């Protein structure tokens with residue numbers, strides 16, 4: 244299932260925070276949404292989902308709510324659980340939008356296994372560690388079995404092995420024809436696993452869109468993030484690393500008053 248946005252614009256307190264974003268994401272792709280804090284990544288995804296008012300067009304937001312819920316699953320950034328629901332019924336909540344009841348048990352079991360949280364099934368979600376809860380909430384997202392997945396910082400708070408596992412899983416799902424859009428701050432992971440990066444800059448505008456090597460250029464990193472970065476060769480292929488900003492060239496020495 245693809246996603247199509249045209250001139251999507253969101254204003255907050257009279258300020259434009261997503262500015263005329265047009266984006267087509269084709270079925271079977273894994274797109275990383277990157278950009279500095281406050282660039283508008285969350286707002287763009289919420290507007291695309293129809294969770295907040297926006298100008299412009301989103302083919303997903305245009306659907307009636309019941310069809311939208313069956314097309315797209317959403318992982319919000321906030322990982323808060325208000326009551327001590329055990330893990331298994333929490334993951335099972337992801338099944339509420341799919342009318343296929345026979346798929347409930349296998350979908351929940353498969354999602355919990357994929358996120359390695361099966362052993363936590365009876366634990367109250369309020370007693371989990373931050374990373375365990377994050378994995379449980381990804382399991383709930385997967386249990387929905389939607390063709391489209393939008394995830395807000397899905398790997399935040401996960402240890403390196405689980406970060407790799409989640410990114411590899413999203414890549415695999417895309418390979419199977421699902422469509423995944425995820426905001427990601429870790430540019431190394433984004434460059435390694437996403438076939439396409441959409442870079443948002445200040446003011447909610449898309450400043451670059453394409454394969455990682457084309458988007459993550461030194462000039463753009465400096466301009467948008469204020470850091471350096473480059474692809475380094477490693478035994479497992481080129482790996483992108485961020486680097487401290489290059490030192491600005493030393494100011495010219497003041498003229499020596501003793502000099503004639």
Ligand SMILES: Nc1ncnc2c1ncn2[C@@H]1O[C@H](COP(=O)(O)OP(=O)(O)OP(=O)(O)O)[C@@H](O)[C@H]1O
Pocket residue numbers: 255256260278279280281282283284285286287
């Ligand atoms: N409810 C709100 N009311 C007013 N301004 C808001 C609201 N939500 C977001 N904003 C503003 O919109 C801008 C974009 O926020 P958004 O959360 O989309 O950024 P982001 O790129 O996801 O950032 P981060 O990487 O920090 O999660 C920010 O300047 C933020 O302060």
